[in-house]
Amino acid sequence: MKVAIVEGDGIGKEVIPEAVxxxxxxxxxxxxxxxxxxxxxGFGRWERTGVTMTDSDISLLKTCDAVxxxxxxxxxxxxxxxxxxxxxxxxxxxxxIRPIRPIKGIYKLLQIKDRxxxxxxxxxxxxxxxxxxxxxxxxxxxxxxxxxxITKSASRRIAKHACxxxxxxxxxxxxxxxxxxLKSDILFLESCRKVAEEEGVVFSDKLVxxxxxxxxxxxxxxxxxxxxxxxxxxLSDLGAALLGSIGLAPSxxxxxxxxxFEPVHGSAPDIAGRGIANPIAAxxxxxxxxxxxxKKREAALISEAVEKAVEDGIVTPDLGGGYTTKEVGDYxxxxxxxSDAASFCLEESL
Ligand code: IPM
Ligand code: MG
Numbered sequence: 001m002k003v004a005i006v007e008g009d010g011i012g013k014e015v016i017p018e019a020v021x022x023x024x025x026x027x028x029x030x031x032x033x034x035x036x037x038x039x040x041x042g043f044g045r046w047e048r049t050g051v052t053m054t055d056s057d058i059s060l061l062k063t064c065d066a067v068x069x070x071x072x073x074x075x076x077x078x079x080x081x082x083x084x085x086x087x088x089x090x091x092x093x094x095x096x097i098r099p100i101r102p103i104k105g106i107y108k109l110l111q112i113k114d115r116x117x118x119x120x121x122x123x124x125x126x127x128x129x130x131x132x133x134x135x136x137x138x139x140x141x142x143x144x145x146x147x148x149x150i151t152k153s154a155s156r157r158i159a160k161h162a163c164x165x166x167x168x169x170x171x172x173x174x175x176x177x178x179x180x181x182l183k184s185d186i187l188f189l190e191s192c193r194k195v196a197e198e199e200g201v202v203f204s205d206k207l208v209x210x211x212x213x214x215x216x217x218x219x220x221x222x223x224x225x226x227x228x229x230x231x232x233x234x235l236s237d238l239g240a241a242l243l244g245s246i247g248l249a250p251s252x253x254x255x256x257x258x259x260x261f262e263p264v265h266g267s268a269p270d271i272a273g274r275g276i277a278n279p280i281a282a283x284x285x286x287x288x289x290x291x292x293x294x295k296k297r298e299a300a301l302i303s304e305a306v307e308k309a310v311e312d313g314i315v316t317p318d319l320g321g322g323y324t325t326k327e328v329g330d331y332x333x334x335x336x337x338x339s340d341a342a343s344f345c346l347e348e349s350l
Contacts, residue, residue, distance in 0.1 A: 001034045001293075004064040008083075009042045010267025011277035011325075012070020018279035018329025019068060019286040025333060026290075026298050029340070037064055041083045043073035043267075052083045058090050062258075066289055069262040070282065073269065078139055084262075085135070088128050093253035093260050094154065095161040096126035096232060097288070100219070100239035103248060103280075105310045109319060110244045119220040120242045123169070125162040126232025127188075128253060130154050133229045150184040150228065155191035161254070162192075162226035163199040169223055175205040176227040176235065185228065192226055208235070215239060240264055245318045247278025250285040252292060259292050261285040275324045278316040280306055283332055301343075305335035 003023070007016040020036070027034050039060060041053040052072075061067060067087075074082045087093070100122040107117050136147035159175070166173045175192040179185035189205055196203035206214070208231045214221055215238055227235065240249035249264035263281030271277055283302060290299040314331040315321035323331075 001032070001066070002037055002064040003034050003289075004037045004039050004061055004067040006039045006041055006067060006069045008070040008072040008267060009044050010071060010073060010269050010272035011265070012042075012072065012267055014272070014275060014277045014325045015263065015279040015282035016068065016070040018325060018332075019282040021329060021333055022283055022302065022336060023068070023286055025336065026295075041072065043075060043080075046075075046080065052081065053086065058087070061087065061091060065258050066293070067258075067260040068282075068286060068289060069260055071263065071265060071267040073267045085133060087260065088253055089135070091255055091258065091260070092129065093255045093258075094127070094129050095158055095252075095254040096128040096236075097165070097252040097254060098124040098126060098232070098236040098239065098249065098264060099251075099288075100124060100236075100242055100249075102243050103310050104307045106244045106248070106319075109310055109313065109315070112244065115219075115242070122215075122219060122222050122239060123165055123224045124232055124236050124239060125158060125165065125224060125226045126236065127154060127158040127226075127228050128232075129229075131229030131231075148182065148184050150188050152187060152191050155188045156195050159192040159195035159226055160199065162224050163196055163201045166201045166224040167199070171200075172202045172204070172223045174211075174222055174225045175203070176208050176211045176225055176231055177205060178208045178231070180207060188228055211235070212238060215242070236264055245278060246281070247316065247318045248280050248284070250281050250288050252285070252288045254292070259289070261289045261292075275326065276317050277325050278318050279325050279329045279332075280309070283329070301336050301339055302332075304339060305332045308332075308335045 007013045046052040072083050102117045102120055130149045132148045134147050134149040138145050162173055173196050175189055177185040177189045179189050193203055240246045243249055246265045251262055251264050253260040263285050287299045287302040309332050314323055316328055
């Protein structure tokens with residue numbers, strides 16, 4: 001197995017080493033022999049060399065089974081091409097999975113009293129290859145356009161993926177769309193409805209504006225949510241607010257043969273270089289990688305260790321703590337080592 005490690009820009013360079021330390025622990029302890037392939041891409045490279053990423057970087061990524069990705073600064077400069085969007089498209093990572101489930105104990109730590117952790121357990125399944133991110137644009141001085149592309153094949157494919165996830169949960173799927181104003185969404189909605197029917201999943205749909213309201217006011221109404229690219233982008237940041245900090249939100253970008261894991265947060269130039277970025281979203285992205293690989297025990301050890309860090313208040317300033325990125329990462333790794341050793345001893349003594 002080959003895993004590409006892409007730190008990227010800004011806090012990507014600070015949080016990914018913490019996730020890699022956890023990865024190394026398992027890789028070495030269990031002799032997995034996974035090969036790590038460092039890849040440098042992003043804005044920093046563009047500033048230095050004029051390129052963000054080359055065709056050979058894309059080819060290199062294609063030789064890997066999984067990618068652990070930090071964050072890249074995406075400039076709005078008209079000639080700047082987003083690295084992230086290019087990777088998603090060229091490697092066909094079509095399903096962007098963004099779980100919205102608070103870490104146990106986080107509401108207590110943050111003294112959030114107006115909602116309960118158990119009321120928030122949603123998976124946002126974002127179509128990742130088309131919609132308003134089609135890249136078909138005409139940029140002018142007096143008129144600029146972006147073409148919103150919805151295809152039946154991509155809509156069916158993402159709906160099928162979402163139904164698969166729903167099958168392992170409450171067997172409920174909600175399609176979020178704006179078909180009253182954007183006629184392109186009729187195809188998306190009807191494709192999702194049809195796939196859910198074929199897959200035997202209970203289906204409902206919601207207009208995106210009222211869904212945004214519900215997400216804040218009554219999140220317990222929803223379980224698996226499938227939506228188009230830009231809506232998924234916006235709603236997953238809104239959803240991350242229900243987690244207590246964007247620094248806690250992990251994500252997976254799944255393709256047919258490989259997958260890409262990244263924290264939802266960006267490169268955060270405002271706090272970069274200060275050692276205070278929250279490493280939990282990156283560590284939980286590794287946890288999602290292990291789940292995707294079928295390494296359920298290791299994934300569970302990571303989740304428990306993260307919960308322990310929250311319970312013990314070993315957290316970064318975004319969560320009101322005074323610990324650094326490295327201290328939080330070290331603490332989580334130490335908890336993983338402890339429970340790994342403990343469960344090993346237990347197995348031995350049985
Ligand atoms: C995300 C990001 C990206 C997106 C940006 C950086 C292009 O916001 O992964 O959510 O819009 O998809
Ligand atoms: Mg986003």
